[in-house]
Amino acid sequence: MSIHYVLRRLAIMVPIFFLVVTLVFFMIRFAPGGPFSSEKSVSPAILKNLEAKYHMDEPLLSQYVRYWKDLLRGDLGPSFKHANRTVNEIIQEALPVSLELGLLALTWAVVIGIAAGGMAALKPNTVYDYVPMAFSILGICLPTFVVGPVLVLVFGLWLQWLPVAGWETWQDRVLPSLTLGFAYAAYISRLTRGGLIEIRGQEFIRTARAKGLTEQEILIKHSLRGGLLPVVSYLGPALAGIITGALVTETIFNIPGLGRFFIESAVNRDYTVVMGTSLLYFTLIFICNFLVDLVYAVLDPRVKYV
Amino acid sequence: MKPLLSIQDYKAHFYTRRGIVKAVNGITYDVYPGKTLAIVGESGSGKSVSQLSYLGLLPAPPLKIMGGTVQFEGRDLLKMKEDDLRKIRGDKISMIFQEPMTSLNPYLKIGSQLIEPLVIHRKQNKKEAWKAATQSLERVGISRPSHAMESYPHEFSGGMRQRVMIAMALTTEPKLLIADEPTTALDVTVQAQILDLLKSIQKETQMAMILITHDLGVVAGAADEVVVMYAGRVFETGSVDDIFYRSEHPYTRALLRSTPRLDKLEKELPVIPGSPPDLIAVTEGCPFYERCSYQKEICKTEFPKESTLGPKHKRFCHAEKLS
Ligand SMILES: Nc1ncnc2c1ncn2[C@@H]1O[C@H](COP(=O)(O)OP(=O)(O)O)[C@@H](O)[C@H]1O
Ligand SMILES: [Mg+2]
Numbered sequence: 001m002s003i004h005y006v007l008r009r010l011a012i013m014v015p016i017f018f019l020v021v022t023l024v025f026f027m028i029r030f031a032p033g034g035p036f037s038s039e040k041s042v043s044p045a046i047l048k049n050l051e052a053k054y055h056m057d058e059p060l061l062s063q064y065v066r067y068w069k070d071l072l073r074g075d076l077g078p079s080f081k082h083a084n085r086t087v088n089e090i091i092q093e094a095l096p097v098s099l100e101l102g103l104l105a106l107t108w109a110v111v112i113g114i115a116a117g118g119m120a121a122l123k124p125n126t127v128y129d130y131v132p133m134a135f136s137i138l139g140i141c142l143p144t145f146v147v148g149p150v151l152v153l154v155f156g157l158w159l160q161w162l163p164v165a166g167w168e169t170w171q172d173r174v175l176p177s178l179t180l181g182f183a184y185a186a187y188i189s190r191l192t193r194g195g196l197i198e199i200r201g202q203e204f205i206r207t208a209r210a211k212g213l214t215e216q217e218i219l220i221k222h223s224l225r226g227g228l229l230p231v232v233s234y235l236g237p238a239l240a241g242i243i244t245g246a247l248v249t250e251t252i253f254n255i256p257g258l259g260r261f262f263i264e265s266a267v268n269r270d271y272t273v274v275m276g277t278s279l280l281y282f283t284l285i286f287i288c289n290f291l292v293d294l295v296y297a298v299l300d301p302r303v304k305y306v
Numbered sequence: 307m308k309p310l311l312s313i314q315d316y317k318a319h320f321y322t323r324r325g326i327v328k329a330v331n332g333i334t335y336d337v338y339p340g341k342t343l344a345i346v347g348e349s350g351s352g353k354s355v356s357q358l359s360y361l362g363l364l365p366a367p368p369l370k371i372m373g374g375t376v377q378f379e380g381r382d383l384l385k386m387k388e389d390d391l392r393k394i395r396g397d398k399i400s401m402i403f404q405e406p407m408t409s410l411n412p413y414l415k416i417g418s419q420l421i422e423p424l425v426i427h428r429k430q431n432k433k434e435a436w437k438a439a440t441q442s443l444e445r446v447g448i449s450r451p452s453h454a455m456e457s458y459p460h461e462f463s464g465g466m467r468q469r470v471m472i473a474m475a476l477t478t479e480p481k482l483l484i485a486d487e488p489t490t491a492l493d494v495t496v497q498a499q500i501l502d503l504l505k506s507i508q509k510e511t512q513m514a515m516i517l518i519t520h521d522l523g524v525v526a527g528a529a530d531e532v533v534v535m536y537a538g539r540v541f542e543t544g545s546v547d548d549i550f551y552r553s554e555h556p557y558t559r560a561l562l563r564s565t566p567r568l569d570k571l572e573k574e575l576p577v578i579p580g581s582p583p584d585l586i587a588v589t590e591g592c593p594f595y596e597r598c599s600y601q602k603e604i605c606k607t608e609f610p611k612e613s614t615l616g617p618k619h620k621r622f623c624h625a626e627k628l629s
Contacts, residue, residue, distance in 0.1 A: 203408040209363055210403075211423050211474070212396035225413045301458040302412055 009290060017282070021071065024278045025064055028271055035080035035269045054080060067275070076279075077272035081265070087276035090261055095280070097167060098257035101249070102242045104173055105181035109238070113185040114231065117192025121227070122219070124197060132189055139186025144245060148179040148252040165254040176253040180246060184238050188231055196227035225299055232299060236292035240285040309336035309377075310481055310514045316374030316384075318359040321367055325586040329355040331538035332374065337482065340512040342505075344529035344546075346519055346561070348582050352538035353518045357484050360384060361399065362391050379481070397427035400475035404487035406467035410459040416443075416470055417455030423478045435477075442473040446503060465496035472503065479511060486518045501528045522565040526550060531618060534558045537583040537593035539609065544619035554628055555621045556600045592624070600625035 036042065036050055051057045055066060070077055076087035116132035123129055139147075155175060156164035166172045199205065200223055208222045247259030258277055265273035297303045314334050320327035329352040337343045345353045358364050360376040360383050376383045378399065383391060395401075400423075403409045411419055420443070421435035430438070436455065443451035446469040459467055468488060475483055485504065489497035505528060508515055517528055525532055525546065532549040534542045534557065542555040553559050560578045580597035592598070595605040602624050610624045 203403060203405055204411040206363055207401075207403065207409045207471075208411070208422075209392075210361070210395055210401040212392050212394070212426050213422060214392065217426075222411055222414070226411075300413060301415075302460050 009293075013286060016286075017279075020279065020282050021068070021275070022064075024275055025067060026060075028266075028269065028274050029060065031269065033269050035271060037269070054078070071279075076276040079265075079270055079273050081268050081270040081273070087272050090273060091258070091276060091280060094256060094258040094261050097255060098243065098246050098250070098259060101173070101176055101180060101246055101255065101257060102239070104177035105242055105246075105249075106184065106235075106239060107181075108177060109181035109184035109188055109242075110231070110235075112181075113188025114192050114228070116185070117189035117194075118196060120189070120193040121196035121200065124193075129193075133193070136186040136189045139182045140190075142183070144179055144183065144248045145252065147182050148175075148249060151175050151179055152252070167253075167255045167257075172253075176249050176255060179252065180242060180249040184242060188234065188238070191230040191234055192228065195230040196223055199223050199227040202226075229296065229300060232292060232296055235295075236289035239288035239292075243284050243288075244281055307338055310339050310379065311337040311516075312375075312377040313356075313360075314375045314377070316356070316360065316376055317372035318355060319370055319372055321370055327368075327585045328588040329538050329585055330359065331588060333533075333535070333538070333540045335533050335540065335543055337514045337516060339481070339514050340508065341530040342508065342515040342517055342528055343531045343533060344517045344519060344525040345533045345535055346522060346525055347535035348561075348578075349520050350582050350585070351535045352585070353520075353535055354486050356535070356538070357401075357486065357516060357518065361395055361401070361484075362388060363395075363401075393427065396423045396475075396480075397478045398480055399482045399484065400478065400480040401484045401486065402468070402471045402475050402488050404490050406464045406471055406491060407459075409471055410467060412459055414458075415455065416457055416459060416462075420455065420470070420474050420477065423474065427478050439473070439477055442477050443470065445476070445507075446470075446473040447499075448473070465492050465500065468492060468496075468500055469503070472500070472507075476507060476511075480513055482514045482516065483508075484516045484518070487520070488517070489524060490519070490521070497524070498527075504528070522550075522561060534561070537585060537588055539593060540622065541594070542619075542621040542623075544616065548616060548619040552615070552619065554615055554619075555623050556598050556625060556628065557594050559628065560597075592622075598625075600628065 034056075035054075036047055042050070048057070055063055058066075067077070074088075076091070079085050079087055079090060082090065116136070120129040120132050152164045152175060155162045162174050163169070163172050164175065205218060205222060208218045213222070244259075246257055247263060249255070250257040250259040251263065258280070261273055262277040262281075264270070265277065313336070315332050316330060316334070317332050318330040320329060331352075333356055335343065345356070347353055355364065355369075359369055359371065371384055374384070378394070383394070386394075410416070417436060417439060420439040421430075421432060424430045424435035424438055425432065428435075440451045440455055443454055448454050448466065448469055454462075454470070459470070462470065472488075483504075488504070489500050492500065501524065504515065504517075507513075517524070519525060529546050531545055532543065533540055534549065534555065536557050542549065542553060542558050544552070549558060550562065553562065557578075560576075563576050564578055578597060583593045589607075590609060591607050592605040592609055595601050598605065600623075605624050608624075610622045612620050612622055614620050
């Protein structure tokens, strides 16, 4: 892979980023209501003061330019709703929580998904195939807002094994990450099964057998790399989906992550927080996909990015 | 001379949802060290299955071995445990396949695939095996072999990949090389080069070779003996000359007529009338019966017994002398 490719990939990012900033900036401002419209008790004088403090009395275009100036210095501005807190502070606090939740969910989705799919692929059309694949159908069909409450009901309320809200101990991590990862584990198990079955039908697997390799060597050396490529290319969208999907999970389990701030800020028209979290999501998704493409090129020698 | 491989009345079927595919229905022949036996027949006549099945290279089920013996160096491969058979594969018996484009793993360097037989069977360490494998690439005519070891299969043409396959099959100096349509996917000029290469290596090493092909042209240049197969049965065996000049089987003759020849320029080659047999519907009779111009009542119900026509020449046919 060439350095040109990397540079070009990064260069494409610039106009897209510009577009995202512009779109989100104007869309949220043209949406009905504003950050202070719900506060009916506020007198017109105070409202004027507030608007002046946040530069909302200026023309939209100069607000937009001001936002860019701050953004290029890495300053995402003050929150309109959380008095005395900046968006940078909010992100610094909430992002690690969301990342931890997302990575936990992805890790176990990958581990369980590959193990289940691998088992199914090695013994297709047996009980080792049917059982994991039945679970996988469930996982793909059931939305997070069903899986979450069901897990809460069973493991939290009936069995009382695990806490159902909060983000302090390791036990707090279990149910949310399971909830968030479930659908991804399900999908990854299907991709693993399909990828491995396809690879194991290839002629070079027969060549490997003809050379006298053991079944274990054939699986590890000759099947996994090609068979797991579909999983690798799915990791980008999966990470993106997990990061944005954490929204629902964070709400169900009352976790102080980014998703909660994002929803809350959109409802409250907390302009700067909406902007900050959107841009952060965008950047994370871009980085995930980029990294996955790089890994893919390393795994498949036929892929050449020029 | 004692045969290296002796196949006796060997039968192998597939039990599929559509029915029993009777791919190999009692075949008998011997393979001798230093000699090449060609197996010819239309595609779908069970040539590949007749070899791959006893080596454990086909999924079982659906494959089921129905009887017979396959003696290699005096041991019956059919009675061997899978792990013992695996130790013979790629060591004493090597294979090369039809599709050089797909028979190598696209995700692994040529070198790391080439050293595997030596690492597994000769217990060589990677470094020794790498050196030996590089030499074997040189031997099959690959220029810059050290560079080739570090390359990936997609960087090579079909002919070059088939050379790599041959090099890989030969690293352990096998007693028997089974080549399943090794030139079918290649250009004509490359075909000749590959066959020459196989012949010259055989001369050096005295290995035996089974050459599977549907192309009689390949047989003429490369084989010592020929087995003509049809619907999982052997129809005729003999030396190359027996088959090309003294064939006494209607199917062999039809096959010869449908092969282009250099000494006769024909506008259109006659094709064998009728369609190749459905291996599910194989009966006790001769499977060529319906397409045969010498057909008799007995052909319908009874497969002919072996009749000897010369020291090596045998046929299975009810017909009197062919015209
Ligand atoms: N894995 C399999 N399952 C079922 N039938 C098979 C399988 N492999 C081969 N066959 C059948 O066995 C018959 C003989 O095939 P093959 O030996 O490949 O023919 P040839 O090599 O002479 O072209 C064909 O009818 C083919 O469909
Ligand atoms: Mg074949």
